[in-house]
Amino acid sequence: MKRFASNAVERLATTIFQRAGSTPEEAATIAHRLVDANLVGHDSHGVIRIPQYIERVLAKELIPNQTIEVVSETDVLAVVDGRFGFGQTVGEQTMRLAIQKCTHSGISVVALRNSGHLGRIGDWAIMAAEAGKISLHWVNTSGGGILVAPFGGSDRRLSADPIAAGIPVKGGSPIVADLSACVIANGKIRVARNKGVPVPEGCLIDANGQPTTDPEVFYADPPGAILPFAGHKGFALGVLVETLAGALSGGGASNPENPSAYMIVNNMLTVVLDPAVFMPEASYAEEIDRFVAWVKGSPPLEEGGSILMPGEPEERSRADRLAHGLEIDDKTWDQITAAARSVGMNDTDVIELMG
Template sequence: MNDPRVAQSSFPRISAETLHAYVRAIWEQAGSSPREAELVADHLLAASLTGHDSHGVSMIPRYVASVGDNELKLNLHAKVVRDAGAVLTIDGVKGFGQVIAYEAMELGIERAKRLGICAVGLHGAHHIGRIGHWAEQCARAGLVSFHFVNVAGDPLVAPFGGTDRRIGTNPFCAAYPRSGRPPLVLDFATSAVAFGKVRVAYNQGKQVPPGALIDNAGRPSLEPKVMIEPPVGSLLPFGGHKGFGLASMCEIFGGALSGGFTSHADTLGTNHAIINCMLSVIIDPAAFDAPNAEAEADAFIEWVKASPLASGTERILEPGEAERLTRADRETHGVPVDPTSWQQICAAALAVGMPAEQIERWATHLQ
C-alpha cells in the first residue's frame, strides 16, 4: 500500500496535550466524572492523532447533541448480564462508549488470560468510536483479538445492487501483538469510506473518492453533500459484493449474537444517538501449541515488505503502520483541526455550559 502521509495540512494545529485538556474540560463541564472525561479524551485524541479524524474530536458535537436527546447517558458502566465462563454478555446501557468498551475489554482480557479465550458480546453502548483502540488495548495485554461491530438502527450504506441505505458502516478489526514492537492492527469500515470521513470532507470542502457515494437517485457522486443535505444518498460497500457480505456478517455477529439488535424497519433511530454492538473474540496466543507463531508472523511481514515496489510507491506498510506514521507527525506538529469542525466543537462546549471566555482561551492555542 502507499504511504498515506501528505504535506502538512494548512489547517490550524493544536498540541496533543492542549487538545486532550480541552476535550476533558468539555466533558467535565457536561457532567462527566473526571475518570469518564479522561477516558473519552484519551480515545478521541488517539483517534485524531492516528489520522482517524472522523472518529476523533470532531465527534464532540454529535455526542453533545445525543446528551441533549437524553440518549447518551453520562457516568454509567458496563453491566454483565450473563457470565458463561469464556463467554460474557455485556449491556452498554447507552453509556459513553469510550468508557463501556474499555471496561468490556478489561473484563474480556482478564477472562482470556485465565481461560485462554473469551468472547465478549457487547450491546447497547453509545458510539464506541475507533475500533482499533479496543484491539490495541487487548494487544497491550499480549492478546490477539478480532471484532465485529454494527451501527444499530442507523443505516448509511446501500447493499450491493441496491440504491438506498440499509446497512451501517459496520467496522471489522483485528490485532496481533508482537514482543517489543507495535502490534499489527487492521481496522476498517465495511463501507468504501466511513461516514465520519464524509462529514470531515464536507467540513473541509473536499470531494470523496470515486465509488464511495451514490445520491438519492442511486447515481454515483463525488460530493459529500449528498450524505449531509436532503435528499440524502448512501455510502457504498467497499469491494462490491465482498464488502457487502462482510458488512452483513458484522451486522449479525455484532448486533444479533451480542444480544443487541440489527437494523431493520422496526429499529431505525430518529435522533442523534449512535448505538454500537460488538462481538469481540480475545485470545491468549500462549494457549496454542505454536511456539514459533511470532517468528512466523515476522517472517511473513518481512517477505511481503521486500516485494519490488510498484511505480509511485515509496514503501510497503504493514497493518497499523500508516496510523503510527501519522501519530508521530501529529505528536510533533500538533493535530490539524479544520475551522468548521473547530467552530462546531466550540459551539458544543458553549452548549454544555462552558463560559465563552474560557472557550476563547482554548482558541489561543491554535497554531
Template sequence: MAGSSITLDAARLRSVLSKIFVAAGSSAQEAQQVADNLVMANLSGHDSHGAGMTPRYVDAVKEGGLKPNTGVKVTLDSGALLALDAQHGYGQVTGPQAMELAMARTREHGSCIMTLARSHHLGRIGHFAEMAAAQGFVSLHFVNVMSRPVVAPWGGGDGRFGTNPCCIGIPLGTPEKPRAPFILDFATSRAAQGKMRVAHNKGQPVPPGYLIDAQGRPTTDPGVVVVPQPPSGMFGAILAFGEHKGYGMAIACELLGGALSGGGTWHQPANTARAVHNSMLSVLIDPRRLGTQAAFESESAAFLEWLKKSPPGTGFDAVQIAGEPELAARAQRERDGIVMDSQTWAEIVAAGAKVGLTVEDSA
C-alpha cells in the first residue's frame, strides 16, 4: 500500500471524522469542532496534525486518557493572569476555549498571561496564534508534550522528551484593515512526530540528520520512531533542530509549558499509552493598549517590504514569511482536494470500525 494515495474533498473528510468522533462518545458539536480543526491542518499543508491523528484519538478515548465532552476549568483568575485546567479534554475544544478567555482579558487589560494544563493533543498551535492575530493581538505560545518521549537531548542517544512546539503570532494589520499575519509555528525537533508517521506510511525516507535508531546511530528510516524496532522492541529518536540551540528551546518549552502550568514534565520510562497530553503557556499583548500600534504597523510593513525586495536565492522563487505557505496550501487544497496516503486512510477506516462505524458509508 506504500506509495499509493487517494484524494479527498475537505467536506467529505470533515463528515467522516465528525461521525467517527460522535461514535467515540463526543457530542455532535464537539465532534464537528475537532473534525474542522484537523481538516484545517490538512488544508494548511500540515498533514502531521490533521486527519491522520484520528486513530490515536480513538485509542486514547478507549484507554481513558482523552475525555470527550470536557471543557476547561478556571483554577486562577486574577484579571490579566489566568490558570486553566483542560481536564484531558480534546485540545481542539479546550485550546480555543482557553484562547477565548485569554483574548477577553487582553481586551480588558491590554495583555494576558495564560497557562493551560493537562489538555489532550492541542493539534496545530498556529491555529491559536491565528485566533489572536485576527483580533490584533501578538501571541507567544510554549508547549510541552507528555507522551512517549521521541526527541533526544543534545549529546544524548535516546528519546527523553517530546517535540515541544513553540509558536509566535504577529498581526500585520488590524481587524479593520486585515492582512495575513506572521505565524511562526514549529516543533523544536527537526520534524514533528506526525511528519515521521506520514513519511513512514508513505514508505519514504527522511533526510540525513533527522533521526537516530534504537542504538543511537544515524538513520533515514522514519519507522524507528513510529513502530517498535526488532529485536529489542525499542524506538529510535528524532534530533532537536539547530543542535544545542533547538535543544535549549525544547527545554524552555518543557519548563514553561509543563512545569510552570502545573501540567507536569516527562521524567519517567516510556509507556505504550496512546494519549498525547499538552500543557501551554501563552502570552497575549494588544499593541493598541501598549501605545505603539501606529509604529508597529508602519515598521512591520517597511521591514516586510525590505525582505520581499531581496532577489530570490538559488532554488527559490521569492522570499516568503512564516504563514504564507499555509495560506497558499489552503487555497490549493480547497480547490484540488486533500491527497492522503492509502495507509493513513486505512488507519482512519480501522478507527471507525473500532467504534462501530463503517467509514465508506458514513458520508
C-alpha cells in the first residue's frame, strides 16, 4: 500500500493520457475525474481504471478527443452519439447540452449512446447541480459490462446499471445519490481482488448460482455474477435502466452479441429540471434546508454517529483524502506504472511527476 498526494497522482494521470493521444485539456479532465472519484472514496471508479482506459486506447476501442454527434434534437430533448470517445469528454459535452436545453425549456431529456466509460455518474449530477439544476441519470453498458444476474436467475444478464440524482443546495454541496442497481460495483470486486480480501456476504454468486465471498469466482471460467440490490426491486430497476439508457438511446441494452460488446460502451438517459421554474429560489432553498435538518435529526443508531445525506460521505472522504493523500495498493500501482510504460514513459518520468 502506498500513499500519494492527490495532485501528484493527477499530474501522473494527466501525462499518461496525454502520451496516449489526448489533448492536454482532455487528459487533464480525465485525470481530474478519476482522481476525484478516489478522493470521494469511490476507488472503483478512480485511477484503478487508468490501465483499462490505456489498453483500450491502444487497441483503438476508445478514441481520444471526440466530439459528440447530435443525432436529433428539439428544444426539450436530444439524442446524441458519443462516437466511442472518452466518457469524461463526451459526458461533459452531453451535460452541457442538457443543461442548456433545460435553461431554455425548464426541463430537458437527453439520451446519450456509444460513450466511453462515463466514470462516476454522480459527477454528472454534480455538474447539473453546479448549474442550479436537478438531474436524474440512468446508465447501462451495451455489452461490455454484463455482470449481474436477474432476481431468481443464476447467470449474467444485466450491467451494473447505475442511477444518479442530484439536488442543488444553495450555499452548500449538492445532495447526490449515486448507486448501482447491484449490491456491489464491479470495480469494488476488482479492488478486493487486488487487495486479496473477500467481498462482503450477499454480493456474489458463483457460476452454479451458489453464494460466495471469493472475488476470484467473478473472474473464473465460467464466471460468477453480482446480485441485484434489494432482491426483486433492484432487479426491476436494472431491467428498466437497460431499457431507458440502452434501448431508448439506440446504444443497446446489455447484449453479448452487440458489435461493440468487446468495448466498455456506456449509454445514459438524463433528465434535467430547473427548480427555479417551479418556485421562487428562496422557497426552494427553505424547503430543502428544512427537510435536510429534519432527516439529520433522526436519532443515530450508533452512539456518536450521525445521519449522512446522500453525497455527504463523499464530501467527508474528499476532505480527508485531500489532507492525507490517496492510498493505492501495490498491485494497482504496478498496473498504473505498466500503463505509463505502455505509452512510452519510463520509471524516471513517473518518479519525477510524483515529486
